[in-house]
Amino acid sequence: MTTTATPVTSTSSSPAPAYNPKSESTTAKRIKSAIFHIIALALVAMVLYPALWMITSAFKPNSEIGGANNALWSNNFSFDNFATAMEGIGGVSTLTFFTNSLILAVGAVVGTVLSASISAYAFARINFPGRGLFFGMMIATLLLPFHVVIIPQYIVFQQLGLVDTYVPLLIGKFLAADAFFVFLMVQFMRGLPAELDEAARIDGAGHVRIFGSIMLPLMKPALISTSIFSFIWSWNDFLGPLLYLNTPEKYPLPLALRLFVDQTQSSDYGAMIAMSVLALLPVLVFFLVFQRYIVEGVSTQGLKG
Amino acid sequence: MTQSPTLSRRTASAPSQPRKSRRRGADARAGYTFLLPWLLGFIALTVGPMISSLYLSFTNYNLFDAPKWIGFDNYATLFQDERFLQSVGVTLQYVVFGTPLKLAAALAIAMLLNSKRKGQGFYRSAFYAPSLIGASVSIAIVWKAMFGDSGPVDQGLSFFGINLGGWVGNPNMTMGMMILLTVWQFGAPMVIFLAGLKQIPTDLYEAASMDGAGPVRKFLNITWPMLSPVIFFNLLMETIHAFQIFASAYIISNGEGGPAGSTLFYTLYLYLRGFSDFRMGYASAMAWLLVIVVGIITLIFFKTSKSWVHYSGDAK
Numbered sequence: 001m002t003t004t005a006t007p008v009t010s011t012s013s014s015p016a017p018a019y020n021p022k023s024e025s026t027t028a029k030r031i032k033s034a035i036f037h038i039i040a041l042a043l044v045a046m047v048l049y050p051a052l053w054m055i056t057s058a059f060k061p062n063s064e065i066g067g068a069n070n071a072l073w074s075n076n077f078s079f080d081n082f083a084t085a086m087e088g089i090g091g092v093s094t095l096t097f098f099t100n101s102l103i104l105a106v107g108a109v110v111g112t113v114l115s116a117s118i119s120a121y122a123f124a125r126i127n128f129p130g131r132g133l134f135f136g137m138m139i140a141t142l143l144l145p146f147h148v149v150i151i152p153q154y155i156v157f158q159q160l161g162l163v164d165t166y167v168p169l170l171i172g173k174f175l176a177a178d179a180f181f182v183f184l185m186v187q188f189m190r191g192l193p194a195e196l197d198e199a200a201r202i203d204g205a206g207h208v209r210i211f212g213s214i215m216l217p218l219m220k221p222a223l224i225s226t227s228i229f230s231f232i233w234s235w236n237d238f239l240g241p242l243l244y245l246n247t248p249e250k251y252p253l254p255l256a257l258r259l260f261v262d263q264t265q266s267s268d269y270g271a272m273i274a275m276s277v278l279a280l281l282p283v284l285v286f287f288l289v290f291q292r293y294i295v296e297g298v299s300t301q302g303l304k305g
Numbered sequence: 306m307t308q309s310p311t312l313s314r315r316t317a318s319a320p321s322q323p324r325k326s327r328r329r330g331a332d333a334r335a336g337y338t339f340l341l342p343w344l345l346g347f348i349a350l351t352v353g354p355m356i357s358s359l360y361l362s363f364t365n366y367n368l369f370d371a372p373k374w375i376g377f378d379n380y381a382t383l384f385q386d387e388r389f390l391q392s393v394g395v396t397l398q399y400v401v402f403g404t405p406l407k408l409a410a411a412l413a414i415a416m417l418l419n420s421k422r423k424g425q426g427f428y429r430s431a432f433y434a435p436s437l438i439g440a441s442v443s444i445a446i447v448w449k450a451m452f453g454d455s456g457p458v459d460q461g462l463s464f465f466g467i468n469l470g471g472w473v474g475n476p477n478m479t480m481g482m483m484i485l486l487t488v489w490q491f492g493a494p495m496v497i498f499l500a501g502l503k504q505i506p507t508d509l510y511e512a513a514s515m516d517g518a519g520p521v522r523k524f525l526n527i528t529w530p531m532l533s534p535v536i537f538f539n540l541l542m543e544t545i546h547a548f549q550i551f552a553s554a555y556i557i558s559n560g561e562g563g564p565a566g567s568t569l570f571y572t573l574y575l576y577l578r579g580f581s582d583f584r585m586g587y588a589s590a591m592a593w594l595l596v597i598v599v600g601i602i603t604l605i606f607f608k609t610s611k612s613w614v615h616y617s618g619d620a621k
Contacts, residue, residue: 036422043414044431047489051434053457054447065450119343127329128336138343141351143541145549145599147572148592151361151585152354155368175346182343207335236441238552243580254442258556261446269450276443287437291430298433298493299500 058082058274065269081274089260092248094278101235101252101279104169108234109227111173112181116226117219119176120185121211125197135186141179154243164246169237173230181226184297188222189215225297228290232283253279362590367583379590389591391566392574395480399570400547403484408539411491415498416528429499433492440490445556449473452482473557476567483568486553494539501535502528533614541606545599551576571595 052072057065059077088094122128123135157168176182192215200210216223238254245251248259257279261272287294337344362379364372383389418428438444452458454471462469472478509527518526529536554562554570562569562577571591579588 033422036417036420037424040417040424040428043417044428047432047435047492050444050447050451050489051438053451054443057450115342115346118339118341122336122339122343126332126336126339128333128340131336134340134344134347137347141347143545143599143603144351145545145592145595147549147575148358148589148596149351149354151579151589151592152357153350154580155357155585156354158368172346172350174342175350176343177346177350207339211339232437236438236552238442238555239576242555254552257442257446258560261556262559272446273450276446280438280441280443283438283441287430287434291433292426294437295429295433295496298436298496 054273055277058270058277060270062268062270065273081270082278084268084271085275085278089256089263090248092251092256094256094275096249097251097253097256098278100250101254101282104166104237104241104252105231105234107166107170108173108230111170112176112178112230113223113226115174115176116178116181116185117216117223118211120182120189121207121215123182123186124189125210125215126207138179138182142183150239150243157244163244164250165244166250168244169240173234178230178233181230184226185219185222188219192218221293224290224293228286228294229297232286235283358589358592361586362593364586365584366586366589368585369583372586375586379587380594382587383590383594388566388569388574392562392569392571395562395567395569396548396550396571398480399483399487399550400544402480403487404540404543404547406484407488407491408494408536408543410488411493411495411539412498412532412536414491415495415502418495418499419502429496433496436490436493439486440550440552442552442556444486445553448482448486448553449557452478474564476563476565479557479564479567483550483554483557487547487550494543497539498532498535501532505531530615534616537606537610537614541603544602544606548572548595548599 056072056074056077058081059079060074061076061078061080064074064076086094088096123131123138153168154163157163162168172178196214196218197210200214205213235252236254237252238258241252241255242258245255248256251259257272257275260275361372363374363376365375365378366372414432418425418432435444450456452472454474456471459469459471469475469478472482505527509531510523513523513527549572550570551572554568554573555576558564558568558573560573560577562573572595575588575591575595578584578591
């Protein structure tokens with residue numbers, strides 16, 4: 001990654017294409033390329049500045065975050081803010097919040113991958129009456145503002161005594177409520193050759209076998225994209241936990257962060273920012289490891305970040 | 306492997322009528338069995354709640370006493386509720402200015418990156434990164450700190466002789482801060498634009514160059530029409546998402562929509578009415594109004610798209 005970032009001019013050793021009189025000289029090309037990289041790198045610096053500021057501030061003493069000293073550098077970098085942040089809030093350790101976030105995110109991944117792939121198989125590979133109608137309805141839910149369902153959902157979960165449990169936050173994942181993932185998998189499966197299932201059918205395989213032994217192994221890229229995005233979305237989700245969770249012991253990180261902000265009220269900026277960094281850490285690691293899958297997923301499926 | 310498909314097709318067409326219909330019946334059963342997870346969720350978590358929130362929107366309901374039917378009162382009250390009208394204004398401002406700016410940035414940078422130069426992968430990932438974290442609570446906290454009094458933004462502007470003070474506490478500046486936060490996340494639509502730009506055949510541009518077309522004419526006559534389906538997709542999705550912004554507004558305004566209601570976004574007000582005042586009927590009316598407005602906007606987008614979105618001949 002670092003090597004690609006440095007301005008690399010186009011291969012100059014190759015012989016200039018003599019057949020094209022219009023082709024620019026290598027020096028002109030080099031200059032153009034250098035200008036491109038200078039502009040692009042300046043833009044990258046601008047776009048990533050908030051992230052850099054966040055990370056360096058997390059290591060700075062409080063006195064240097066606000067006020068006169070705002071450069072990215074400091075001579076007093078330390079882990080003090082992280083130590084404060086790890087202590088947690090109201091007797092609950094930050095490790096607990098981490099664990100809660102992790103339980104929710106892993107639950108979301110398992111539920112989404114299972115339910116979306118099974119439902120997508122029906123849409124993509126089985127011919128049944130009503131398929132077109134339901135598919136249209138599923139697409140419509142992509143555009144539906146979900147605020148229209150949160151109030152009745154809350155009422156029902158409240159009456160069932162499920163408020164302050166993870167059930168309301170996870171049940172939708174196991175029922176393929178994130179239509180984006182169903183759509184992504186349907187599109188992916190439609191791209192697989194139909195001859196595969198036909199051949200399997202001739203060999204006497206039923207839908208369960210075709211789905212489990214043929215489709216699932218071939219769908220790996222779609223399953224990976226789905227896992228990554230459902231993990232990150234669940235990790236960053238704020239409204240769901242805000243609605244349903246009341247006891248701090250059950251809070252995931254975003255809610256814990258809000259509590260932290262409420263209680264410290266900008267008196268300890270450093271710890272607040274350190275905790276923000278900690279909360280984003282898994283997402284950043286995911287991004288660095290899976291960036292190809294993530295960016296490809298966005299460009300081919302129109303997935304939102 | 307290569308032979309079995311042709312073989313199977315021949316045998317598959319052979320079965321007599323009853324066997325075919327039996328297979329169709331089995332397919333219907335299998336279809337609904339596999340669809341079950343989604344279908345259950347669709348009925349229990351989408352259709353059911355939609356119907357009941359429509360009903361609730363005509364009632365007075367506080368979660369504890371039985372809902373009381375009041376007809377269109379909630380809807381009528383909405384338009385006399387100053388805070389509601391303010392939330393509509395705030396949200397519209399955000400959608401109308403934020404979305405086009407974000408998409409313009411996305412398109413401009415996608416066009417800059419659409420070349421065969423090295424480092425594309427790095428730039429694409431770097432510009433995309435904010436989209437992944439931008440809506441999180443962490444970034445909202447950072448944004449608040451950066452735009453605070455004598456925060457880095459204030460300091461940076463002072464360097465150029467612009468003294469605006471902190472943006473967070475200034476009702477005239479908070480919207481700018483929120484719009485910058487959404488523009489900062491231009492990476493996701495940019496990546497989609499970039500994929501669309503790569504689909505445009507380069508010989509179109511070469512032919513245009515031969516005819517003496519400059520960059521502006523090339524953009525207007527080739528890039529824009531060829532990219533119009535992607536522009537349409539991004540515009541529709543970004544607009545719908547912009548209406549639903551919540552977490553950032555909640556954190557930046559401490560869950561109150563301040564200062565002076567300048568960050569009282571529609572969904573934030575809906576949340577406050579429903580889950581802080583427990584006026585669930587009123588909040589349901591707000592939710593349904595949002596559905597109707599988003600529905601109308603989607604419809605307008607699709608209707609007007611015929612005049613400016615061009616699908617190439619081979620697409621269905």
